[in-house]
Every structure is written in C-alpha cells, then in structure tokens.
Amino acid sequence: MPRPAGPVWEPLSEEVRRTLDLLLPRDTPAHRAYRAQLPHTEMAEGCTCPCGSLHLRVDRTAVPPAPPRGDSPVVAAGSVATASGKVLGEALVFDWTDGYLDELEFALWEADAVPRPLWEWVRPYGHAAAQDPPRAAPARG
Numbered sequence: 001m002p003r004p005a006g007p008v009w010e011p012l013s014e015e016v017r018r019t020l021d022l023l024l025p026r027d028t029p030a031h032r033a034y035r036a037q038l039p040h041t042e043m044a045e046g047c048t049c050p051c052g053s054l055h056l057r058v059d060r061t062a063v064p065p066a067p068p069r070g071d072s073p074v075v076a077a078g079s080v081a082t083a084s085g086k087v088l089g090e091a092l093v094f095d096w097t098d099g100y101l102d103e104l105e106f107a108l109w110e111a112d113a114v115p116r117p118l119w120e121w122v123r124p125y126g127h128a129a130a131q132d133p134p135r136a137a138p139a140r141g
Contacts, residue, residue: 007044007055016043016054018119020104023076023093025124033066034075034093037101046103052118058100065099073102078124080106091122 012020017038024031040062046053069075076093089108096102 009042053105
C-alpha cells in the first residue's frame, strides 16, 4: 500500500492499539518487541478505499527494533470474522522497515470496511480458540 502524499499522523487510537496487541500475542522476542513499540507508534489513514488499513510510524529514538525476521514482511496476521465465525477477510501487520511496525492492513473479501471496534472482529491465527465463543459439548449417545 503506497503512502498517501502528506499523511496526517496522529497518536495510535485505543482501538487500533488493542487490535495490534491482539494480533501480536505470542511470547516471542519479536512479538514482545513489536508490542513495546505500540506506545511510541503513530497512525495515518492508509488506503483510499473504506477498508480501514493504516500506516504506522514508530519513534525509532524511543524503542529498539524487533529482532530480524525471515523473508516475509508480515509479522502477524489473523482473520476478520463475525461473531458467528463467518470470515470476512484478513488483518495483516507489516514490518517493511527493519524491525519497526509499518502497516496494519485489512484484506476484506466480502465487506467494504471492518465494523468498529476493530479488535472485536480480529482473531489471530493460531490463537482463535481464545477469541471464539465456547462450543457446545457433543451429545453422548
């Protein structure tokens, strides 16, 4: 997603902070480092469509970078789903800038925008059970 000309940067909203925190749940050096960046992160609208994607900018003088990652710029991802479990798309967190949060993108398949609050719709991959409502026990027969 190219950066818009002259983006308007503002402090990370509580809603976006909660969404990023939810997408970065692992107790790994990388996720801990990215979470430590959240208080030092600003956001700017990222896309001209209504998807809700955001550019992120971390104050590099306030916090160190996350450790090197693999070849992929995606550092966290999760599904965007309704309360009933219908998947609407994906939420992706990117690090294009050598250890710093750079983008929160929503790739939606069946919706124009993620309803607010964002964090209620995001389920991190590998941690979905913690977000999903409990399922009924199978009937014994």
